[in-house]
Amino acid sequence: MKNITSIIFLITIFNTHAQVILKDTVITWRTFEYTLNDDNSIDSFSPEPFDTTSVKFNAYILENEYLKILLLPEFGGRILSLIYKPTGHEQLYRNPVGVPYGVGQDWFYYKWLMVYGGIFPTLTEPEHGKAWLLPWEFKVVRQSEDSIKCVMRWRDTVEFKNADPNKWKYGITDIECNYYITLVKGSSVLKTEVELKNNKNETVEYEYWTCITLAPGSDRNNPFCTDGLEIIVPADKIKIPAWYPDIARQEKHVTGQRGVYYFDKLRLWKNWVNDGIAYVWDDENLNYWGVINHDNEEGLIRVADNNITPGIKIWAWKFDDYENVNPFENPDNVKRPYVELWAGNSHEFFEPAILSAGSTLKWRETFFPTVKLNKITKANYNFILSIDTAGFFYNKEFEVIFVTDNPGDEHIVIIEAEGDTNYTVSEINLMPDPRKGNEVLLKIPDDVFNNNIDSLRVKVANLYRNKSIDVAVSPDKITSVKESGAEIANEFYLKQNYPNPFNPVTNIEYYIPETGNVKIVVFDALGKEAETIYHGNQIEGKHIVSWNGSQYASGIYFYGIYYNGKSKVRKMILMK
Incomplete structure (x- = not known):
């Protein structure tokens, strides 16, 4: 994939002595040429290679010791960039060139879509909603040297007359969305709050989803995901719509539950053999989910009250398709190297949530950049x-x-x-x-x-x-597995398996200083014995055994050697 960068021009006005700073900025985005009608539908679109133009937006940079955040109110009220300063890496995906797609189709509310990326609210209809391309009001709520709180605000007074009323059925809801962003001195997390206000004197149906386009640990000028990306969700099942059969075939069907599958292989992006959607299903609404890239050992985890946002939607492009795509040369190919996770007030698209007359719904969403983390306990x-x-x-x-x-x-x-x-x-x-x-x-x-x-x-x-x-x-x-033996002699070793991570076969090398009884065992992440690879007498010297993990789920495993009353164990990662 060619290295393509988005150019960001900065115009700054800030106090250099402040610990938390807010900067005005102007950003430039390349898009293929298009024009819009007054109702936000596409009027014209030029899909010719390299036929692009520059679009400028007013934006804001919010920054402290650990995070550099780019806020873009003018195009969908989004957090476009989240740079984790200790590593210097981008955590979100940002599209290098905008390409209108689905033009004239009824897939999206305005009969088209153009992905920019970041973290952004989508409402009040499903599938990116109404506000993804509209300007949002921006305001500083509170500012000091220790913290800055901003808000991006939008109110639903929009109706697209050509929308199919059988699909896009909520109409003008008059719901006001306040999207608060707070950065605090000394804090390495991004704090956001979503507030939905029903301004009507009657109950309204609506949909709200926070969309997050993820590429943790990336070069800040060229963010993308790699084959080490794992979706971290504390759930065992997913629901896959019937129109994604290639995705469904990757998993085992749950007996008696239509469209529901065990969540195993699709945790890894490299196993997505086609584009597709999956909804996390029958989960316990634990308060975290996100992604970790095991290639660069960085991740981004969202923590929130998932009783308020029980919906978790996964969207991923086919893994193999993005690698040789130059979006400037191939405007018809809109596939990009990222994974989306969505947090919704309902369990899946086209399932309404309810907001009673005059009421307000508010919840926090906190985003943690992570380093060296490979799983989550709590x-x-x-x-x-x-x-x-x-x-x-x-x-x-x-x-x-x-x-x-x-x-x-x-x-x-x-x-x-x-x-x-x-x-x-x-x-x-x-x-x-x-x-x-x-x-x-x-x-x-x-x-x-x-x-x-x-x-x-x-x-x-x-x-x-x-x-x-x-x-x-x-x-x-x-204590399900206990050590046998004393300290390990210096000349007795067990090397790290190779390759690691692996799929499904890996090699394990070890050395024993004299002839003796050897047992090589694989354990799961809880220390429970999974399989004995070898058990018997071996002569002095170096030995190599292989383990085939094709019958086991992706995850962390341990392999141990027992030799003449001594033992040693190492960790390995099976990634399917």
Whole structure:
């Protein structure tokens, strides 16, 4: 894929001594030439190669020590760019050239669409709604050296006369959407709030979805996803519309549930063999979801009250199609290297939500850029926490990885035993590293389970603010696999598997200093034995065994060697 950049011209007026700053800016976007009618439908469109023009927008840059945010009120009230400054990388996708598509079709409200990207509200109809191309009002709500709060505002007084009333059925709702964006000194997360106001004296039906176009860990001038992108959603099932059979064939159908499939292979973008939609189904409305790119070890996670936004829609282009596309040469090809995740007040498109007369609905959406995180155990508005207990059976350690909203503060990681008597098992103080991530290995004493304990509670806390996160781990999950043997001799080794990540076969190399009994075992992420690869006597020297994970789901696994009373374990990632 050729390196294509969007040119951004900056005109700044700001106080250079402020910790949180707001800058006026002008951005330029290349689009193929088109004109609009007064009702926002396409009047003319020139799809000739390289027949492009420049469109300029007034915009704003919101910036602190960790984040640089580009706000674009004039084209759909969107957050167009989110740069995580510790790595210097873009987290959102931004289309290098706009191409109108679906022109004249009834796929979208105005019978066409043009993708720019970012994070943006869509309402009051489904499929990008009415406001994606319209100007939104911009206002600074609160500004100080420590924080800035802005709002982008739009009110639905729009009706497209040529819209099919059987499909686009909500009419003029008069709903006002206030999209608040807040950036705070010392905070590495972007805080947003969505507020919907019903200005009518009657109940209205509507749809609202926040659309997020994702490309975490990208070059800021050329954002795109790679084959290491994983969709992080705490759910086991998805619903796939019938008109995407190629996508549906990638997953196993759930017996007795029409259109519902187990969510496994499609967690990885590289397994999307065609363009398609999937809705997360029968989930527990846990408060987080997002994506992680295992190639660059960066991600973007949204934390919100998903009882208010129970809908999770996934849209992805066919993985293989984007690689050789030059959008300036091929305007008919609108496919791009990104994945969309949507958060909705209803469970799927064309399913109405209800807003009662004169009422207001408001919720928070907080966006966490992540580094080195590969899974999530728990999240709140201040932390994301990942706990891996599989290491307990070979070296009595827990692996704790966390993301904090205040990486400039000292934190503490604690493991507490809970039972008849509560006591601290292990703890460590540390300064978070926003660029390399926060991975902590905490030792667990050998005799901890000799006491009558109900659980081990892992807690991460900010020492300067009243912020923390914790999760309890039951002993049966920790001790399902136990270490046999003592310390490992220097000449005895187990190498990292290769390739890693892999699909579905990987190689494992190890060395034993003298003839002895060897057992090679694979464990799942909870430490439960999945498969024995080899068990028998082997002579001194280097050995290589292979493991085929074709019968297992994508995810993190561990492989261990037991040799003459000694043991060693490493982590590997199966990515289908």
